[in-house]
Every structure is written in structure tokens, then in C-alpha cells.
Amino acid sequence: MxxxxxxxxxxxxxxxxxxxxxxxxxxxxxxxxxxxxxxxxxxxxxxxxxxxxxxxxxxxxxxxxxxxxxxxxxxxxxxxxxxxxxxxxxxxxxxxxxxxxxxxxxxxxxxxxxxxxxxxxxxxxxQDTSTGGKVYWIRKLLIARMEGDNIDSHIDTMAKYHERLNALVTPEKPLTPDDVHTAALLGSIPKDWVACVSNLMNQEGIKTATIVSALKNESIRRQSQGDIISVSSTATKPPAKSGNPNNPPKKKFCTMCNLDTHDLNSCHNTRRLIEEHKANRKKRYESKDQPAPSGKSSKPPARAGRTSTATLGASSHSNHNDSDTDYSGSEVEVTAGNAVASLSVSFNPKASGDANLDSGCSMSMTPHLHSIDNPKLDRTPVHLADHSVVESTHKGMSRLPIKGNTSVKTLVVPALHEPLLSIASLCDEDLTVVFTNNSSDIYAASKTQV
Structure with missing residues (x-):
């Protein structure tokens, strides 16, 4: 103005x-x-x-x-x-x-x-006499709302909008209901749809039917584009391997590292721990075979001769300060204690290798599934001495290397290097372990004489 x-x-x-x-x-x-x-x-x-x-x-x-x-x-x-x-x-x-x-x-x-x-x-x-120009001022008239309480200002604003629209209307280019329909249609669709009809808005005398046709064509294009993307993404997927759908392949997961990039069998950390454990055991056995110097004992006094009988039960945790620990010790929900002695006989007739007596284990464990009677699937978390967590695969009963038919509950933990015989489980069976300078023996508590 x-x-x-x-x-x-x-x-x-x-x-x-x-x-x-x-x-x-x-x-x-x-x-x-x-x-x-x-x-x-x-x-x-x-x-x-x-x-x-x-x-x-x-x-x-x-x-x-x-x-x-x-x-x-x-x-x-x-x-x-x-x-x-x-x-x-x-x-x-x-x-x-x-x-x-x-x-x-x-x-x-x-x-x-x-x-x-x-x-x-x-x-x-x-003066924009195109279809878009008319639609613009029609929409300004339709969507305008009074702000505040000044009705006179609002009336003047609406009058200006009407004046601008009226200037675009001539006897040769009258304002028709078709123009109002187009304005209402374009005002009701999202902004990303208006772009497909912007070229039509720059032309004069465009009918609503032409606008509708352009919008429908855009809808078909978007649907077909979505189908093309879907087909392309499907085609890039490798074909599924044939196999039994009821037995899907197990995912790799290392319980030692808590990673899904490899399993326990190919874990470098597990291999390193096993090698270190073997080396420590070899050094310990070699030191036992060497003759002790005159006047001095090669073993700590607490283990050489001071205690010849281990009373099973709560007192089995009395050696927390011992420095000679078995690195393969493990536990169920409790940190593994010391392995105080090694049996000179096998864990049971089916197992191979020695079994360690562990005062910190709450349940006996073995890496050998074949040494267990009536094994059942089990996934009990086991905390190793290095603070890593592994899981058992089975649970069953293992026979003790003594006379009779005494068995204890045992977990199968493949991550272990050697079997662990829990002193607590022996206590539950009313047994006593007698230690000597070179070995240890298991007896029924009622028949033991110290």
C-alpha cells in the first residue's frame, strides 16, 4: 500500500x-x-x-x-x-x-x-494470475484467524486479502468453485506432496481434475519405488542354507570373553590360561620330586605336617591366606578357594586324570561328560578364579574313588582343565579327607581314626 x-x-x-x-x-x-x-x-x-x-x-x-x-x-x-x-x-x-x-x-x-x-x-x-496465485489468496482468506481482541484490524486484513484476490479475477478469468476446490485440496495434503504439482501451479486455468491426476500419478510412483527398493534389498540377501528348521545353527559365544565373535574352543584367552596352568602344575610337581635340604622342609609348614586330618564343613575355609593356589579352582556363586591336595587316584572309574580337592567349591565339577551318570542339561553360571564367568552344560552324579557306591552331585563345565572335588559335597556325604605328606585319602567319618 x-x-x-x-x-x-x-x-x-x-x-x-x-x-x-x-x-x-x-x-x-x-x-x-x-x-x-x-x-x-x-x-x-x-x-x-x-x-x-x-x-x-x-x-x-x-x-x-x-x-x-x-x-x-x-x-x-x-x-x-x-x-x-x-x-x-x-x-x-x-x-x-x-x-x-x-x-x-x-x-x-x-x-x-x-x-x-x-x-x-x-x-x-x-499480479500473479496463475492458478497458484489464485489458490494462495483463497487459502489466505480461508485459514485466516483473528489474533487478539482487535476486530477492526482483523476486518482490514481480510479486506486486503479479498482485494488482492479480486484483482486477479476478470471477466475472462472468473473465480469458480473449481478454484476453491483446488485450494482446499492443496491445503489438506502434506507439504512433500505439493512439490509434484508446483509446475502446474505456475500455469493459468489449471482444473482440479488435472491436479488430482498429478497427485495420483505421484502416489503410483512412490508405491512402485518402494517395491523396487524392497525387491533390491531382498535380492541382496544370501540364500538360506538348507537344514533342519527345528535345529537352527548355534550362534558363537565365548563365555570367557563375553563376546559373540568366537566360541570357547577357539578362545585365545582360554588357551593361554590352560597353558599357564599346566606350566604351574609341572613346576609344582618338579619341586616335590627334588630332595629337601637338610634341616629344612620344602613345603610350607601348614601343609607339610601340622595338619594330617581335614574336618569337613565350615572349617574347610580356614586356609584363606595360603599363597599356593590352584588357578583352575572355580565356584558356583562364590570365588574359588584353595585346592589343598591332589588325589592320587582318578576322580571315578570313568574319568581320566587327577581331581583336585577344593575347599572353595560349593559343588563338584568336571570337564568330562562321560564321567557323569544320568547327565541332564544344565546352565549354571560358574565364576572362575580370574573373575570370568562360564556356564555348565550338564548336571549329574559322579562316583567317588572309594569303596562302596558313594556319589556326589557334579556339574559338567567344559572350560575347566581338570575335575574339582568339592569338600563341601564330601561333607554332605559324611566323609573325611586325611592328608599325608605325599597324598590324601577319603574315608567314612564314622570309621576314621586319627
Missing amino acids: SNDNGEHPSNTAKDPPAHLTVTLEPGSMSSSNQKTSAPRLPVLNPPGPNTNYLDWEMVVEAYFRHVKVKHVLDTSDIKLRKATWSDDNDLICATILQIIDPANNRYVRPFRTDGRGMWIALAEAH
């Missing part, structure tokens, strides 16, 4: 005044036979939301009509031109160039000597 506040811009070179006094005198051949008065004409703002084209066009057209030069804007037919057409055309060109913002020069530059061309170019730059 035109600015009538009378304020003067600080820089007239950059900010032209809202109104400009123009003094023009028609030529001798002009249709106006008297000197033109000096009118105050509004300056046309750049195109955009703040354009004042409607007011500017009304004032300037009235001025051209007053000075009898408007016939230049009405027709382009050379046969209908008046004798004063050339002078009147120059007057219009000079006037327009003085009363427009410099931002409008790019629209009129191709029509430097054509007053009618300048007039039409400015109208097209400020």
Missing part, C-alpha cells in the same frame, strides 16, 4: 520517496494543449507481500487519463494510433521510470521505448 505518513527517507538514492512530484510538459503535438500540473504520484514498491501495485496502478492510470495519454496503454494496433502517439508514448515511459522503485527496473528494461509494454510488464510482475 502507498505510504502517506509524510516521512522523508534518510537516503533518497537508496530509498526513493513514497510520493514523487512530477512536472512534465507535453510536446506541441501532444493531445494535451496546456501545461500539465505537478502531481504527487506514488512510488511503486518492489514485488512481494508489501507491494502497493493496486493503489499505484489506480492513481497513475487516473493521471494518464487526465493528461489524455491513456490511449497509448489501451491498444497496440498501429492503424488505431493517434497522430500524437509518439509524444504521448515518450511521456508515459518517462513518467513510469520516475515513479517506480529501482527493484522494478529489471521488469521494464526490455521496454525502454514502449510505454504499453512497461505497463503490462509491471502488472505481470506484481
